[in-house]
Amino acid sequence: MATILHLDASARPGRSDQSRFGSHSRRLTARFIERWQAARPTDTIVYRDVGQSPPNPVTGRWIHAAFTKPDQREPWMHEVLAESDRLVDELIGADLIVAGVPMYNFGPPAQFKAYIDNIVRVGRTFGFDRSRAGEPYWPLLAGQGKRLIILSSRGDYGYGKGERIQHLNHVEASIQTAFKYIGVTEVESVAAEYDEFADERLQASLAQADAKVDALVDRLLPTTMQSEAA
Template identity: 65%
Template structure:
């Protein structure tokens, strides 16, 4: 059985296929998960809506607790880290992470940045030893996980080699910390032209949805081939 971790981070409720002002990224993540469950109905899905219920931001107490050895933590430290522990546990359980991350002012929503800050945890998702030969940091998340990053943008031309590539801090801002903890297999798709709201938006939606369908077929087929082997 494969476990999917489905994360939404848009401040908009519902998908853009449900109502006019709905979220494009929620539309794509739901399509991905629904298609996946059609092919593999026995797989498990964990759902986390950080858009509607943002994780608490990192505080000085959080940092103090996280960098204290587990066996030396006081009760209040365990309480401060409880939400982070739950988020890390979900991540570690998942084989596929399906994250809806729209572009807000050229980067991820604050809600998703708070999520990242909670899962990048010394001793849990990355290791550190200042005396270690070579790099003092190393990833601790088990290999083999895949991140599917589904985004949306008001403007267009943010992909590699296009006019606004340098202003896109969504995919790089998500890929970098996920790779740091050991998740470097990433697939990404995005809807563009949202602010134009014309036929180009509809074409972009259709293209992204088709891309989601193709990606689900590709990933589920690779799992089936691996099981058959």
């Protein structure tokens, strides 16, 4: 069995296929999970809604605690890092991470940035040794076969590779940078556009994104089964 970590970061609480003002990214992640579960009902789904229940932002006390060696931490340090530890444990236990991350002002929502800041942890997801020859930083989740799926939505259009405003898209690139830094290098993405236009172009983009999500699930399912058989 595989474990899937399902993350939603939208500030909108509902899904756009169920509610007029629902989230498009939640729609896409739900579609992915539902199609996956239809094929693999015994897989474990771990759900975390960082959009509605965002992690606490990193503070000076958090940094102090995180960069103190575990055997030297005071009780308050363990308390400060408790939420981060839970998030890291979920990530470490996941084979597949499905993240719904809409574009807010050209980047991910602040809620998802808080999540990133909590899971990029020295000693847990990346190593650091200033005396190490060569690169002092290294990923701790490398070689574990983890895969990240980013399902996004955008108000404008043309943010894709080679398109008119690709240079303004800081969603997928920033997320990939953080996850690759800790060792999750297999990344796939799908996005819907035209949300602010709210016309037939939005509907066409959503239909196309739905189809891409279906195709992505169908492509990944055999790979998952092959890795388990091996």
